[in-house]
Amino acid sequence: MAINLTHSEIITLRPAQPFHFDGTFRKSSHFPVPFRHHEPGKYWQTLTWDGEVLGIRMTTGGTGENPEIELTVYSGHRLPESVLDGVVAELTARFDLDADLRPFVDGLAGEPVLGAAIGRWAGMRVSSSYSLYEFLAVAVVLQNTTVRRSAQMLAALFEEFGTRVAFDGRELFAFWRPGAVAGAGEQRLRELKLGYRAKTLHRIAEAFEAGTVDETAIRALPPSERRRRLLQIYGVGPASVSYLLFEVFHHYDAFDTLPPWEQKIYSRLLFDEERVPAEKILAEAAHRWGEWRMLAAHYLFEDLFWRHAREEIPWLRALIRL
DNA sequence: CATCAGGGCCCTG
DNA sequence: CAGGGCCCTGAT
Known part of the structure; x- marks a missing residue:
């Protein structure tokens, strides 16, 4: 049984040029998560925003000189303008759409190995389709294990706490809110075969629920303090913090540890x-x-x-x- | 059947 | 600061 999102609004986004749609919305190296889907020129994901479960579709548009994204926001009921504005701002932040990558692309195009990759992917953003909480949940199930088992654990979490959402002819999971995991308790997580990660996931969920970890506040921190703040989160060590700084907070220089x-x-x-x-x-x-x-x-x-x-x-x- | 490492991290000594 | 332990699973 899935929630059907029948209302939709279309909005045109204008990312900074150069922009590479598929490089931004599909990360080939990332492991698959059943809350998003990509096809060339098209991307879908769910978005838990402002207490609502929404469906997001983005398709490529415009020209190389004037790139555009056609964004469709699917919802269970008509959304106020202010919520739509918030969704646009959030997607712009998560996918780094305002970033000016010209200095990078122009400055390093002549690099021996890198140049060819830039030639193919110029305008690709570093992006996170997740909120900070969602990213952390994924990061924890990725720690010290194989991709197969990570996928199993994440599937168990979605089955137990997630929501199935249908929009635009697709069905995807929406992430749960931290409160759901916090309320379920560590023992329930262990029953889902999350092992010692149950403790970490539960503590992280509690921290978000209590507001002691707050994404907006961490975004507002000076970059130099973000790392320190993120390392205070239980279960976040040197490997995870690098991923967070780069993918969620777009520190282009966060390359100081190598798993x-x-x-x-x-x-x-x-x-x-x-x-x-x-x-x-x-x-x-x-x-x-x-x-x-x-x-x-x-x-x-x-x-x-x-x-x-x-x-x-x-x-x-x-x-x-x- | 036993052992071990896997896209880490916490905790202890 | 080095090293043991940790949930599970599949490989050896």
């Missing part, structure tokens, strides 16, 4: 070797790409997975554990 899995991949990409020390990779990235180093790495990473999807890259296949 083993990515170390292997960047070893190949930058040095064509199996295993180069993490410090060497990070130093090289800082040297080559400066303040853009994480964004540059992201371009390489996404380009790699995109190429892999088109034609299998054997060494990468071996690194992707299912």
Whole structure:
């Protein structure tokens, strides 16, 4: 049984040029989450916003010089203008639509390895389709396990706490509110086979429910203080904080720790070797790409997975554990 | 059958 | 600051 969203409003968004629709709305390296769906030139996701479950569809439009996104907001009832304005602002923030990437694209187009990726993906944003809370929930199920099991745990959470939503002929899950997990209790989470992550997920949900972690407040912090604040969240360590700073808060330079899995991949990409020390990779990235180093790495990473999807890259296949 | 590592993090000594 | 332990699952 799904909630049917029958009302819709169409709004035109104008992202800063250059803009790359598919690079922004599909991240080939990310693991699949059943609350969003991408096809070339089209993207759908659910959005839990202002207490309501909404459906979002975005399609590509405009021209290269004047890129546009046609946004359709689906809802269970007619939405006030103010809510729609809020949705537009939120999507603009999450997908970094106002970002001016010209200095990055123009400045680094001549780079040896990076240049080709920029050529293919110029205007791709670093983006998060999640709220901070939702991102944290995903980050926790990704920690210290394989993709297959992460997907199992996330599915269990959606089945238990999520909402099925139908709009535009699709059915997707909507994320639960933190209160649902906080109220269910740690024991219930353990029954869902979330193991020791049950404690972390429960504590994070409680923190959001109580307001001790607040996304708006963290967005307002000076960038230099965000890292410290995020590390105070139970279950967030050096690996997760890097992902958060980059994907949720768009720190283009948040490339200062390298988990083993990515170390292997960047070893190949930058040095064509199996295993180069993490410090060497990070130093090289800082040297080559400066303040853009994480964004540059992201371009390489996404380009790699995109190429892999088109034609299998054997060494990468071996690194992707299912 | 047992052991171990997996896209970490917390906690302890 | 190093290292054990942690829910589960699949690989060996």
